[in-house]
Amino acid sequence: MSFNIALSGVSAAQRDLDTTANNIANVNTVGFKESRAEFGDVYAQSLLAGGKTKVGDGVLTQEVAQQFSQGSLQFTENALDLAVTGTGFFATVPDIDNRDFSYTRAGAFKLNSDNFVVNSNGDHLLGFPVNTDGTSASVALSTTEPVTIPDSSGSPSATSEVSLTMNLPAGEEAVDPALFDPDDPTTYNSATSITIYDSLGDSHVMTYYFMKDSTAASSNEWIGVTYVDDLPLEDGVGGTTNEVGVTSLGDGTAGSGVSAFKMVFSSGGDFTSMQDSNGDDLPLGDALSAELGAGILTNGSEPSQTVTTNFVLNSLTSVADEPTQYASAFEVTSLEQDGLAVGRLTGVDIDTDGLLRATYSNGTSEPIIRVALVRFANEQGLTQQSNTAWKESIASGEGLAGEATTGTFGDINSSALEQANVNLTTELIDLIIAQRNFQANSRALEINNQLNQTVLNIR
Numbered sequence: 062m063s064f065n066i067a068l069s070g071v072s073a074a075q076r077d078l079d080t081t082a083n084n085i086a087n088v089n090t091v092g093f094k095e096s097r098a099e100f101g102d103v104y105a106q107s108l109l110a111g112g113k114t115k116v117g118d119g120v121l122t123q124e125v126a127q128q129f130s131q132g133s134l135q136f137t138e139n140a141l142d143l144a145v146t147g148t149g150f151f152a153t154v155p156d157i158d159n160r161d162f163s164y165t166r167a168g169a170f171k172l173n174s175d176n177f178v179v180n181s182n183g184d185h186l187l188g189f190p191v192n193t194d195g196t197s198a199s200v201a202l203s204t205t206e207p208v209t210i211p212d213s214s215g216s217p218s219a220t221s222e223v224s225l226t227m228n229l230p231a232g233e234e235a236v237d238p239a240l241f242d243p244d245d246p247t248t249y250n251s252a253t254s255i256t257i258y259d260s261l262g263d264s265h266v267m268t269y270y271f272m273k274d275s276t277a278a279s280s281n282e283w284i285g286v287t288y289v290d291d292l293p294l295e296d297g298v299g300g301t302t303n304e305v306g307v308t309s310l311g312d313g314t315a316g317s318g319v320s321a322f323k324m325v326f327s328s329g330g331d332f333t334s335m336q337d338s339n340g341d342d343l344p345l346g347d348a349l350s351a352e353l354g355a356g357i358l359t360n361g362s363e364p365s366q367t368v369t370t371n372f373v374l375n376s377l378t379s380v381a382d383e384p385t386q387y388a389s390a391f392e393v394t395s396l397e398q399d400g401l402a403v404g405r406l407t408g409v410d411i412d413t414d415g416l417l418r419a420t421y422s423n424g425t426s427e428p429i430i431r432v433a434l435v436r437f438a439n440e441q442g443l444t445q446q447s448n449t450a451w452k453e454s455i456a457s458g459e460g461l462a463g464e465a466t467t468g469t470f471g472d473i474n475s476s477a478l479e480q481a482n483v484n485l486t487t488e489l490i491d492l493i494i495a496q497r498n499f500q501a502n503s504r505a506l507e508i509n510n511q512l513n514q515t516v517l518n519i520r
Contacts, residue, residue, distance in 0.1 A: 063509045069119030070502030073100050076122045077420040084483045085492070092449045093169030093481035094127045095488075109197030127442045132166075132482040134474060137392065140409050141178060144479040147471020149434030150451070152462070153184035157207045162187075164435055164460065166479055167449040178208040182448045184196070188417070188430035195416055196429040202462035208417065215404025215421030217262025219362075222369045223255060225269065226382045226395040229283055231330060231481040233261050235275035238284045243270060243291070251391040257289070258400035259353075259362035263292050263424075271391075274323075281326040281386060287370070289350065294351045322349055324372075326386035332372070375376070403427060411475040434470045435460040 069205055080098040087093040103118040134144050143151065150164035157177065163184060173179045178186045187205040189197040198204075206374040233250045242248045270286045287294045325334045335349075355364040355375075375519050382395055402422025411417050415432035435444060442456030453460050465473040 064506065065504050066117070067505035067509060068117040069103070069121065070227075071097075071499060071506065073120045073122055074495055074499035074502055077127070078499060081488055081491045081495055083216065084489050085485065088481055088483045088485055088488075090167075090449060090481050091169050091478045092132070093483065094129050094132075094166070095481070095483045096125050096127050097131050098122060099124045099126055106397070112391055125502055126441050126480065127443075127445065129206070130482045134477045135480050136477050138476065139171075140411060141170040141172070142476055143170060143411065143432065144474045144477040145172050145434065145465075145471045146474060148436050149465065149470045149502050150460075152187040152202065152205060152433050153180065153450070154187060154207070155184055155485075162202070162435075162460070163441070163450040163452060165331060165448075165450045168479055171278055172210060176210050177213055178210065180448075182450075184450075186432065188415070188432045189414065189462075191428045191431050193428070195418075195431075197431050197464060200433075200458060200463055202433070202435060205462065206430070208430050209431065210406075210409060211429065212406065213346050215401070215406075215419075215423050215425050215427065217258060217260070217423070218399070218401040219260040219366050219404045219413040220257035220368055220400030221366075221399045222371060223257065223267065223398045224371050224395055225253075225255075225393070226372060226384050227251075227253065227393045228389060228391065229271055229273070229324075229326075229384065229386045230391050231281075231386050231388045233273050233274040235280065237275050238272050239276075241270070241272060241286060243286075243293075248272075249286075255396050255398055256367060257398050258402055259358055259360070259366060261360060261362040262401070262403035263360050263362060264402060265353075265357070269370075281323070281328065283324045283326075283386070285322045285324060289353060292357050294353075299511050303343060330385060332383040332385065332389045335372075392461075411473065413472040413474065414464055415473045425427050432463060432473055433462050434465050434473070435462050436470060437461070438507055439513075494513070 077098045077100075080096050087095075094192055099122075100120050101123045103121050104115060131146065134146070134201050145151070145166060145168070148167060148183055151168060153163050153165060155161060155163075164182070164337045165184075169181065170178045173183070180186070185207040188208045189200055189205060191197055229251065236248060236250065240248050249272045251271045254266050256264050258264055258268050265287070266502070268288045270288070272284045272286070274282045274324045324332065327333045350367050350369045352365055352367045358364050360367065393490070401423045404420055404423030404425055407422050408420050409417055409429075410420060410426070411432065415434065417429045417432065418426045419429050420426045429468065437460055438458035439456060442454055442458065443451035444454045444457075445451055451457075463470045465471060
């Protein structure tokens with residue numbers, strides 16, 4: 062019997078050595094969780110056996126239990142490197158049409174040739190579909206789908222409003238608006254331009270020309286003219302001008318008159334009034350609108366696009382700021398527009414709640430998907446697979462999917478990897494202890510062998 066006891070001790074010490082050696086071997090494996098060999102003593106007795114004199118039958122390896130403590134984070138330069146701090150596993154499938162779920166803490170993800178996010182084994186990362194506002198459409202594991210990075214362009218947005226405020230120099234020499242020529246800087250006092258966009262995302266240059274009116278009764282009246290792509294906003298060329306014209310510059314023939322607007326200032330330089338095409342005063346809060354028309358938009362974009370110029374209220378920032386006429390240089394204090402060009406994909410951002418956003422060169426961002434996390438009632442009950450992955454089992458309980466940062470789910474850290482939770486110093490000490498146990502049990506086997514030899518030598 063003592064042979065078997067010593068032999069079980071050798072076997073247990075060998076299992077302990079193997080477990081420790083495996084921990085040491087995976088000290089640099091991302092997402093690896095160390096294991097611990099757990100042992101129990103063995104007693105075999107019958108109803109009639111004397112329990113008080115029972116010595117025991119050795120040791121048994123009860124379980125090699127994995128320890129799911131948090132590993133330290135290693136920060137990287139790859140936005141698709143993900144690490145979970147807290148509870149939860151990433152869910153993966155071997156193929157986009159496969160629902161054989163695996164779970165991992167190793168977040169070294171990358172793009173494959175089809176722009177799907179996969180790990181080094183080629184397994185696809187899963188996420189929850191999201192609405193346009195970034196909220197998850199569903200948080201059930203059955204509704205997850207493979208995470209993919211779109212290769213499409215960001216959608217353009219046509220310009221609908223321009224906010225413009227400026228100071229017009231009071232000391233400028235007045236000019237005759239009838240002589241206005243955009244190619245001759247002596248026929249106007251000041252000009253400024255901004256890039257606007259049509260419905261296809263094509264860019265156009267909108268230029269505002271300002272002339273201090275020498276024909277006006279007051280020296281505080283200015284005429285403004287708007288051009289787009291070197292074409293005036295006029296009848297027959299640019300588009301409709303019913304709401305912006307107060308006078309027609311040119312020879313008066315059909316299609317030759319350039320629509321203009323009038324701005325009036327007080328003797329103190331304050332903006333006092335604007336006039337419409339009928340010469341009626343407009344409230345200062347009103348904006349000037351003009352339809353660009355097919356004469357300017359020749360690329361097939363929406364010809365009825367209307368651009369509103371607001372000189373008083375910047376609707377993009379909700380800040381009121383009126384133009385002025387002071388004795389200083391021409392200065393544009395606000396010039397913004399709300400259109401967007403076609404954007405190319407410039408990168409992806411992943412928040413701590415797992416929301417993946419695509420960012421585009423036109424300054425927009427779009428929510429794509431939310432990385433899913435899965436937790437289990439008993440993590441140690443998971444069935445271990447290769448490549449730092451686990452499978453659900455009866456002992457682990459059914460996986461519960463959810464969003465990061467909610468409930469007991471942890472946070473997702475982008476540009477970071479969770480290192481193995483192996484403490485190399487502790488493992489080396491355990492290695493020494495396991496070695497001593499192996500030697501001691503081997504010595505017990507040797508002593509038993511010597512005793513048996515002695516008995517055999519008795520004559």
